[in-house]
Amino acid sequence: MKYLAISIALSVISMGVVIYLTYTPGVLEHLKPKRLPGLGLAIVVTLLKVYFTAAKIRYLADKVIGKMAAVRIALTWDFASAVTPSTIGGAPVATYAMTREGIKLGQSSAIMLYSVLLDQFWYAMAVPILLISSMYLQVLPPEIGLVGNVTMILIYTGLLLYGALLAYGLLINPAVIKKVIEKIFKLPFLKKYADKVNAEADNLESYSRLLRKKPLTFVLKAFYLSTMTWLCKIALPVIVVLSLLPGDEILLILRSLAMNLAFLVIPTPGGSGGVEGLFAIFLGPLIDRKAFIGLAVFAWRIITYYSSIGLGIFAMLWYVNDSVNQKLAETDETKPTEI
Structure with a gap:
C-alpha cells in the first residue's frame, strides 16, 4: 500500500506540473471530434497488451494453466510493475501469482527469467534500430543534452550486457543461477530458508534445461508474443498523441521506443514522476x-x-480471497469431528 500511495502521488504531482507548464485556456476547443475515437483504439491496444502477456505466460508454462489464470497473472504483473520501482519490476509478484495458480516456484521463476530474456532479445533488436535511425533522424530530442545522450548510450550498453549474461545463465549454463542462489542463501539471516530455496533452485535448473531443449519454433513463437507486447507499449503513446493532433508518425514511433527503454531505469514506483x-x-x-x-x-x-x-487490484483480490478460502478449508479439516 505504501508503494501504491507513493506511486499515485508522484504521478498526480508530475502530471499536475506538466499540465500547469503547458496549459492554455481554451485548449479543448481545438480538439477535433474525428480524432478522438483514437483514444478508444488506445484502450483496445492496452487490452491487447494484456492478452499477449497472458498468452506468453501460458505458452511458456506449456499451457498447464487456463486462459483466465494467465490473464490474472498478467494483470497482477502489470499492477506490480505500476507500484514497484521500475528497476525491480513486477516479476517477483508475478512469480507469486503463478504459484497461486498451481505452478511450482522453481518453474515459475524459470518462466519469469525466460520471459525477461525474451525482453532482452527484443532490446538487442531495438537498440541497433535506434542507433541506425539516429544517423538520419533526430531520435533523441536535443532537449536532453549531452548528459541525456550519454545516459541513453549507457542504458543501451547495460541492456545488451545484461541480456548476454542472462542468456548465458539460462540457456548455456543454468547451474550458474543455482550456484548464485545457493551462495546468497548461505548468508546468516537467510540460512533458515536455504533448504526450501535450494530445492526450488533445483526445479529452476531442471526447467531451464527443458526450455533449452525446446525446438526453434517454440522460441520463435515465444519471441513473437513478447514482441507484440512491446509493440503495444510503444504504440500507445503514439496513438494517444495522434488522437489529439497530427504528427510525424515515424519519429513518434522511434521516440516512443527510445522513451520506453529509458523508463526501465527510473527508480520510483511504477516510474511515476519520471x-x-x-x-x-x-x-x-x-x-x-x-x-x-x-x-x-x-x-x-x-x-x-x-x-x-x-484491473490489477481485482486480480490481487482474487488471489487474496482464494488464499483466505484455502486457509478456512484447511482449518475446517483440522477441526475434531463432533460425536
Whole structure:
C-alpha cells in the first residue's frame, strides 16, 4: 500500500506540473471530434497488451494453466510493475501469482527469467534500430543534452550486457543461477530458508534445461508474443498523441521506443514522476500545440497506468480471497469431528 500511495502521488504531482507548464485556456476547443475515437483504439491496444502477456505466460508454462489464470497473472504483473520501482519490476509478484495458480516456484521463476530474456532479445533488436535511425533522424530530442545522450548510450550498453549474461545463465549454463542462489542463501539471516530455496533452485535448473531443449519454433513463437507486447507499449503513446493532433508518425514511433527503454531505469514506483517528464521531453516537441502536451500525458497515463492499477487490484483480490478460502478449508479439516 505504501508503494501504491507513493506511486499515485508522484504521478498526480508530475502530471499536475506538466499540465500547469503547458496549459492554455481554451485548449479543448481545438480538439477535433474525428480524432478522438483514437483514444478508444488506445484502450483496445492496452487490452491487447494484456492478452499477449497472458498468452506468453501460458505458452511458456506449456499451457498447464487456463486462459483466465494467465490473464490474472498478467494483470497482477502489470499492477506490480505500476507500484514497484521500475528497476525491480513486477516479476517477483508475478512469480507469486503463478504459484497461486498451481505452478511450482522453481518453474515459475524459470518462466519469469525466460520471459525477461525474451525482453532482452527484443532490446538487442531495438537498440541497433535506434542507433541506425539516429544517423538520419533526430531520435533523441536535443532537449536532453549531452548528459541525456550519454545516459541513453549507457542504458543501451547495460541492456545488451545484461541480456548476454542472462542468456548465458539460462540457456548455456543454468547451474550458474543455482550456484548464485545457493551462495546468497548461505548468508546468516537467510540460512533458515536455504533448504526450501535450494530445492526450488533445483526445479529452476531442471526447467531451464527443458526450455533449452525446446525446438526453434517454440522460441520463435515465444519471441513473437513478447514482441507484440512491446509493440503495444510503444504504440500507445503514439496513438494517444495522434488522437489529439497530427504528427510525424515515424519519429513518434522511434521516440516512443527510445522513451520506453529509458523508463526501465527510473527508480520510483511504477516510474511515476519520471515517465510523465520523459513523455513531455521525448514526445512533447513533436506535438504542434504546446497546450496539448499535458492533455496527452494525462490521457496516456489514465489509459495505461491507472487502468493497470484498477484491473490489477481485482486480480490481487482474487488471489487474496482464494488464499483466505484455502486457509478456512484447511482449518475446517483440522477441526475434531463432533460425536
